[in-house]
Amino acid sequence: RPPLIEAEALRERSVPEAERICTEETSAFVAWLRAMPARDAIRPLREAIADVCRREVAFAAGDDVAQRATERIVAKLLAGPMTALRHAIDRGEALDRHAMMLFDMFAPQPGTRQSGRPSDAAVARHDSSTTST
Secondary structure, eight states: OOHHHHHHHHHHHHHHHHHHHHHHHHHHHHHHHHTHHHHHHHHHHHHHHHHHHHHHHHHHHOHHHHHHHHHHHHHHHHHHHHHHHHHHHHTTOOSHHHHHHHHHHHOOOTTBOTTSOBOHHHHHHHHHHHHTO
16 A cells, blocks of 8 residues: 555544544543643642641741642642532532632631622622533
8 A cells, every 4th residue: 555545544544633622622621621620629638738838837946847748738638529529519519618718717818808708799700601511
């Protein structure tokens, strides 16, 4: 066979594998997008834990050790809650209740009400982002 025909045949035989890769990567990306509200909901907890870890480890061992230890500790502590939130998304549950609990517990920030709850605009933005998934 001439080289061009062989190259074309090779490309044609590669199509199923390319389609499988595209399907897997698309599924992974869609799962990542669906988990975005969970990541947003858990962010206040992540930041609170990271702050405490960083300060305590820096006090005991210095800033360089603190940064690495903080990242590892936070990842391990939040693996379970993040998995639970992802499962809630997979079941089709809105994360509003979970997000509000985390905001109440960990995120009194500028633009929030005195109780630590996000402003009505922030809640509306969150609600619209969870209904579009």
